[in-house]
Amino acid sequence: MSLKHRIKRAAGDAYARVLFHTGLHAVVDALTPRRMLVLAGHCVSAPTCATLPKDMQIRAADLERILAWLARRYDVVTLAEGLRRIESGAGRRSVAVLTMDDGYRDNRTHLLPLLAKLGVGATVYVETRPLDERRANWTHKLFHCLERMGPEAFVLRYTEIAQADERGSIVLNQLVPHGEATTYHVKRVLKYEVDPAVRDRALDALFAELGGSDRELTDALYMTWDDVRALQAAGLEIGGHTVSHAILSKLDERAQDAEIAGCARALEAGLGRAPESFAYPFGRGWDFDARAADAARRAGFHSATTTHAGVHVKGRDPYRIPRVMIDEDAALHRIAAEACGGFELLRRLGIDLAP
Ligand SMILES: [Zn+2]
Structure with a gap:
């Protein structure tokens, strides 16, 4: 990590702690425009994802604490529902959304019971080749x-x-x-x-x-269609995450369509309804491009999420919705500072302390 990055990180951390511990987060929340915070994780730490890197796991207790804090202040709903509320102006509170990428087994065995206990929704973005062919990327x-x-x-x-x-x-x-x-x-x-x-x-x-x-x-890591259908039946949203987790910016348009529209078709066939939400694999600005956004729109998706930090506010591009990554190092004070609009306030002043 570069020195500049470390200084920014420390300043962001100090700022977030002040907002979080003094209760100033509530003041900032009331003063800044309504927003949607989207969290992005992969799996809840469980034996089934023991072989995944640490930055793809979050402990159940940490996730529970984060979601419980958010649910007291914001509407924790699916991404499609959150986007509808922000764009239509329906509802009073800001929105927080948990998204989980790829479709790992813990999403059914560990995440689902946790969400049921808290009474909150979430969106799970799945790759469809592991479901259809039992092949891992x-x-x-x-x-x-x-x-x-x-x-x-x-x-x-x-x-x-x-x-x-x-x-x-x-x-x-x-x-x-x-x-x-x-x-x-x-x-x-x-x-x-x-x-x-x-x-x-x-x-x-x-x-x-x-x-x-x-x-x-694939069986060790990924859910099956039955698992995904069980999530949908429990009220979770199932979104698209391509067929095989390809880096979309590296593909020509025909291959992008095969990955994105192919994923939409597979989800509709497997779940009986067309998916609304899409997440770019890897999600950094160099992993997708304007053609991929167009392909997502053509495939019928209403939105697409990245992995750049930030919040979504009314009127911004729904095919570039930012997300805050959560893993074993996820810190509630930093998530709270983003949720209340604290980091967004700084971004509007040209200062980005939450890279
Ligand atoms: Zn992914």
Whole structure:
């Protein structure tokens, strides 16, 4: 983390603590325009997601504390409902939404009972290929291989298999002498600097070489259609998150449509109703583009969410709704400062302390 980033983080933290502990958050809330805060997580810590990175997990007790705090002050509803309330002006309070991405098993076993206990809604964005074909995306095969081989041995074997992508292999090999052959850097290179088609084939091959079974990996991590239908029946919203979690900005328009409209069709077939809400995989500004937003609109989605921090207010682009990531390090005071409009107030003054 850079020095500038650390200073911003510390200043943001101090500001959030003041708002949170003095009760000033209620004053800011009353003075700033009505807004929708959207939280983004992946799974509630559970044995079924033990193999996922820590930044994809949140402890149930932490999530409960955050949701209970928000529910006392805001309407905690699904994303589609929250957007309707903000755009139509219906309701008095601001809105907070919990979203969970990808469709992991804990969403039914651990998240659903927690939401029922608190009496709040949520939106779960699912990838449809794990549901339809019981196939996991490349990131899970990467985690599987890294866990068994370690990053350096992984780089050696992967680059042998992925010879067709010479440029990508050079970038990956350069990590080793620089001491950067870590899970973080390897994932980053495989995400942005290699040919995705070659990568997917190479990871499939390496995963199989290590005795991995796609079916077992998917069953261990992801919900089934029955699970997703149970969430819908309990009042949760099921949104789209592409077919295979591709980085949309790297695809041509036909492939974007296949990922986005294909996901909408699969959800309608599986759930008996067209989905309304969409989330861009990975969600950073360089992971999607204006064409992907158009493809989401054409596919019938009413909104799309990113993973840039912020809040949504009436009149802003519904295909770029910000979200605040939550994981094991999620801090209630920072979430409260965003929910009450505290960070938004600073952004309007040109200061962004909640990157
Ligand atoms: Zn995702």
